Amino acid sequence: MTNQTMREPHGSGRRTWAAVLVTLASSALCAGAPARAAEPAPYDARAAEVTVSGTHFVDGYGREVVLRGFNVSGETKLAENGGLPFASIEDARKSARALRELGGANSVRFLLSWAAAEPARGRVDEAYLARATAQLREFLAVGLRVYPDFHQDLFSRHIFDKDSWYSGDGAPRWVVQAGGYPRESCGICAHWGQNITQNQAVTKAMRDFWANRNGIQDAFLDTAQATMAYLAAHLDATELAQVAGFDPYNEPYAGQYASGEDGAAWEQGRLWPFYEKFRARMDAAGWRSKPALVEPNMFWNSNLSFMKQPGGLGGVGVLGPRYVFNTHFYDQARMSGFFNLTKAKDGEYAADFNAVRNRAAALNSPAIVSEFGHPLTGTSSDKAPSVLKGQYQALDSGLGGRAWWQNPAAAGPVVSATQWQWDIYSGRHHEAMNDNPNKIRTAGDAWNDEDLSAVRLDDAGTPVLRQDARLLDRLYPSAVAGHTLAFLYEDRSRDAGTATTWSRMPADMPESARLVGAELPYGVLVWRGGGGSGAPTELHLPAGFDPASTTVVSDLGTVTGPGTTGAIAVAPEPGGTRARRIVLSGAAEGLHFALVSAAPATAEQCAAVLRELGRWAAGAGLG
Known part of the structure; x- marks a missing residue:
């Protein structure tokens, strides 16, 4: 498989992706600042530190680290x-x-x-x-x-x-x-x-x-x-x-x-x-x-x-x-x-x-x-x-x-x-x-x-993946301010060229199912805020997620194309590479959730998905 193929984040979903973009061309996306290039992340010694607290790795801010x-x-x-x-x-x-x-x-x-x-x-x-x-x-x-x-x-x-x-x-x-x-x-x-x-x-x-x-x-x-x-x-x-x-x-x-x-x-x-x-x-x-x-x-x-x-x-x-x-x-x-x-x-x-x-x-x-x-x-x-x-x-x-x-x-x-x-x-x-x-x-x-x-x-001396990028470069909660209650990632990786989906939305969440579709990856994090440090919750954002069309639906807000500031933002990972993360700020004590999808959404979609997720989280026994 060529390097270009391995780096293509969506593979056989490209026609579906194009159809979505055409549909959205005349629609208003979720509220949010336009995506733009982020400044390099400053070194943060407290964030880099790793120690042990009970059954978790934690950083210098007390956030749970994966x-x-x-x-x-x-x-x-x-x-x-x-x-x-x-x-x-x-x-x-x-x-x-x-x-x-x-x-x-x-x-x-x-x-x-x-x-x-x-x-x-x-x-x-x-x-x-x-x-x-x-x-x-x-x-x-x-x-x-x-x-x-x-x-x-x-x-x-x-x-x-x-x-x-x-x-x-x-x-x-x-x-x-x-x-x-x-x-x-x-x-x-x-x-x-x-x-x-x-x-x-x-x-x-x-x-x-x-x-x-x-x-x-x-x-x-x-x-x-x-x-x-x-x-x-x-x-x-x-x-x-x-x-x-x-x-x-x-x-x-x-x-x-x-x-x-x-x-x-x-x-x-x-x-x-x-x-x-x-x-x-x-x-x-x-x-x-x-x-x-x-x-x-x-x-x-x-x-x-x-x-x-x-x-x-x-x-x-x-x-x-x-x-x-x-x-x-x-x-x-x-x-x-x-x-x-x-x-x-x-x-x-x-x-x-x-x-x-x-x-x-x-x-x-x-x-x-x-x-x-x-x-x-x-x-x-x-x-x-x-x-x-x-x-x-x-x-x-x-x-x-x-x-x-x-x-x-x-x-x-x-x-x-x-x-x-x-x-x-x-x-x-x-x-x-x-x-x-x-x-x-x-x-x-x-x-x-x-x-x-x-x-x-490869023959030019450039590192290339031998496995599906969707499988390896994953969404995951790298730092949670508070306590992780549940996390799910559906990578939609390919097996013999076919997208594999193991995590399907419930029948009573049709708008959420329509947003995540059948080809593009998505993830859900539910956490309880706390800790008092003021540091945000962060998830690694895979390269296959274009920040300009990534949608985040959370009790903290909704956005397609997060910018570099606000409650929901995209920031570079530390270290000066092209790797990125989703940053969720302002979560107080209590239950919080965030769905991250590689698909763009209209404002109406985001509102409907937010209602569905809110009902689901309230009735899911997460406390």
């Missing part, structure tokens, strides 16, 4: 750029800007390599940290919040032989050499992930890490502390304010359980003590005000019953503001290519993501799903549009689209998340697998035959 974005980048798993996400500062800058403008992100999970940071025992490579920090800084420069992650999969690439079918990443060579592990073998494995439980070299190395054999866990903690101290010393105060925390360890697993031990017991006896040690290292490195984004046993929420294990940090007590419940979700059944051959349906992932919501609530913690996604090539790739739509739907709301309008009070909180992954080098790698010059990998992610990157570079 973090949305991508993992940057799986390139860190490879050796071709020395464990760095990018080959150059210029590529990092290009990727960061594209992530903001094409992906609609406000945050990134930024991958780091232990192997590159500590190539020899006790020697932290400050040259690597300097290059990583310089690349990370490019994401901060465009207004993104960042949380680093010392990434690992299958413990280490150095466990694997040069002629192996698989590879790993994480621990340095010296760690593997000290372990004296047997020759690695996965046996009969259809997917690289089976090494986690079947490859004895991998499982023994994981066991050794949690047991701190040869002091390797202590070495990791020393390097993590040195890395955080380096970042604290080399980022200025405004940059450091945008660092949202640290993910201590990717996808933790025991490797081998002790006799009588299960996943929950291992979490309490091994994993949680490690997190407490990591938390202490954060404090010592000057990160006391930032949370540790801690992951449970990676199999606690598998959607394959034979892989699911006890866990979810259920036995560690309330986390408090110094930790965040951080987990992953993949549809392993569909990714397998044979356990589930169907496409995802409306509301299918509600139970999976409500399990995340419920676990976080029990821990009195915000939830963040730091990895989710689906392969874009291979036997299950035809499921990707529906799977990703379903996963985003479930992050936005704990209800399917058919149920949301009938019972929005049960929607639950909007969940923060970072999709796997954002790798501009997709399909253009040159990776010697396991350092074997005879096994050069270039396709996809160049790692264990994965291909999940949402972006690539």
